[in-house]
Amino acid sequence: METTIQHTEKVYQLLKYTYGLVPIVAGADKFANLLTNWKEYINTSLAGLLPFDAATFMAIVGIIEIAAGVLVLLRPRIGAWVVMSWLLVIALSLISGGHYFDVAVRDVVMAVGAFALAKLSAVTDKPQPAY
Numbered sequence: 001m002e003t004t005i006q007h008t009e010k011v012y013q014l015l016k017y018t019y020g021l022v023p024i025v026a027g028a029d030k031f032a033n034l035l036t037n038w039k040e041y042i043n044t045s046l047a048g049l050l051p052f053d054a055a056t057f058m059a060i061v062g063i064i065e066i067a068a069g070v071l072v073l074l075r076p077r078i079g080a081w082v083v084m085s086w087l088l089v090i091a092l093s094l095i096s097g098g099h100y101f102d103v104a105v106r107d108v109v110m111a112v113g114a115f116a117l118a119k120l121s122a123v124t125d126k127p128q129p130a131y
Contacts, residue, residue, distance in 0.1 A: 010122040015117040016076045019083050023069030026039025043097035072117070080118035087111035 029035045038061075039054040051058050068086055072079030087107045096103040 008120065009124060011121045012076075012117070015080075015120065016034035016072060018119055019080060019114050020069050020076075023065040023072070023083060023086075025069075026070065027062040027065030027067075030058045030065070036124060041094065041100060041103070043093045045097065046093065077121035080114050080121055084111045084114035084118060087114060099115060 026035070030038050038058045042054050042057065047054055047057070064086070068079060069083045070079075072083055088111050091104040091107040091111070093106070094100045
């Protein structure tokens with residue numbers, strides 16, 4: 001029979017790999033547009049303020065998402081907060097753009113999961129060696 005600690009560790013690992021790998025995949029797809037045409041998700045008010053085109057902006061977003069995913073895998077205690085914040089910013093951008101409310105709600109729910117990972121990381125993460 002599994003203990004509470006073992007259950008907690010399994011949930012922690014599931015969240016860690018989910019919030020590590022999904023941003024990496026989504027970030028990489030910003031360059032391939034296989035999952036969707038990411039440029040359609042840019043708030044038009046924001047797009048007008050950019051000093052470059054939408055494709056360049058989405059490439060920058062992709063790099064940020066890949067970095068956030070890697071951070072979750074390497075330092076989940078920090079990375080989870082970054083991913084949570086990033087998801088909330090995306091949701092606010094979608095809401096303020098007046099489109100994709102379903103995706104905004106999904107991102108808020110995902111942010112709650114990232115928050116759970118951050119809180120679990122505080123009690124589950126093994127101490128990192130000092131260099």
